[in-house]
Amino acid sequence: EAGVAQSPRYKIIEKRQSVAFWCNPISGHATLYWYQQILGQGPKLLIQFQNNGVVDDSQLPKDRFSAERLKGVDSTLKIQPAKLEDSAVYLCASSLVSEPNSPLHFGNGTRLTVT
Amino acid sequence: AQSVTQPDIHITVSEGASLELRCNYSYGATPYLFWYVQSPGQGLQLLLKYFSGDTLVQGIKGFEAEFKRSQSSFNLRKPSVHWSDAAEYFCAVGPSYNNNDMRFGAGTRLTVKP
Numbered sequence: 001e002a003g004v005a006q007s008p009r010y011k012i013i014e015k016r017q018s019v020a021f022w023c024n025p026i027s028g029h030a031t032l033y034w035y036q037q038i039l040g041q042g043p044k045l046l047i048q049f050q051n052n053g054v055v056d057d058s059q060l061p062k063d064r065f066s067a068e069r070l071k072g073v074d075s076t077l078k079i080q081p082a083k084l085e086d087s088a089v090y091l092c093a094s095s096l097v098s099e100p101n102s103p104l105h106f107g108n109g110t111r112l113t114v115t
Numbered sequence: 116a117q118s119v120t121q122p123d124i125h126i127t128v129s130e131g132a133s134l135e136l137r138c139n140y141s142y143g144a145t146p147y148l149f150w151y152v153q154s155p156g157q158g159l160q161l162l163l164k165y166f167s168g169d170t171l172v173q174g175i176k177g178f179e180a181e182f183k184r185s186q187s188s189f190n191l192r193k194p195s196v197h198w199s200d201a202a203e204y205f206c207a208v209g210p211s212y213n214n215n216d217m218r219f220g221a222g223t224r225l226t227v228k229p
Contacts, residue, residue: 004158040221040222041221041222042119042205042207042218042219042220042221042222043159043205043219044219045217091158091159093158093159101164101166103161103164104159104161106158106159106160107158108156108157108158109156109157109158
């Protein structure tokens with residue numbers, strides 16, 4: 001089966017600019033996650049979707065971050081305006097369902113550098 | 116809230132030597148525990164998981180982990196390390212009902228010497 005696809009792989013922007021990341025989960029996976037992984041840290045959940053609805057966005061900085069999964073398949077994560085501290089790898093993951101016995105499948109991530 | 120501590124930021128072992136990566140967790144109920152591996156430029160891949168039952172769990176690539184409730188630990192082991200095992204390893208803990216409360220440790224970077 002095809003894995004989780006993310007694009008772009010790398011992005012360099014200046015602070016106060018906007019950026020968008022795209023994720024296409026594994027076919028049939030209802031649950032989609034966006035994680036932020038800052039250098040030297042483990043991934044931190046930003047938002048979780050179940051189909052096209054948001055399950056948890058409690059750790060999403062909503063003043064600058066937004067995400068959508070309009071048709072319940074692919075998803076976009078946007079940052080506007082970006083800050084220096086947003087430099088990180090943004091990982092998308094999907095799972096069949098949201099229970100822990102349904103493992104997460106991660107994409108290769110988008111590495112964002114904000115200068 | 117649950118949390119995970121990986122005490123070792125970086126470990127170096129010789130190829131063919133045994134490996135143990137430490138993970139300590141804090142969780143109020145029976146935890147679901149996971150080990151993931153991340154190669155450079157890649158996403159995370161699940162190595163193994165513990166939900167219940169036998170406290171020694173086997174995973175992919177010859178890895179195993181042992182759940183010790185009395186020590187709040189879930190250490191990852193491999194009897195003989197291969198050069199291709201060089202990567203970042205993450206321990207994670209989560210509740211029984213939803214992945215959105217999963218917490219990852221900061222990771223341990225493994226270097227393998229020839």
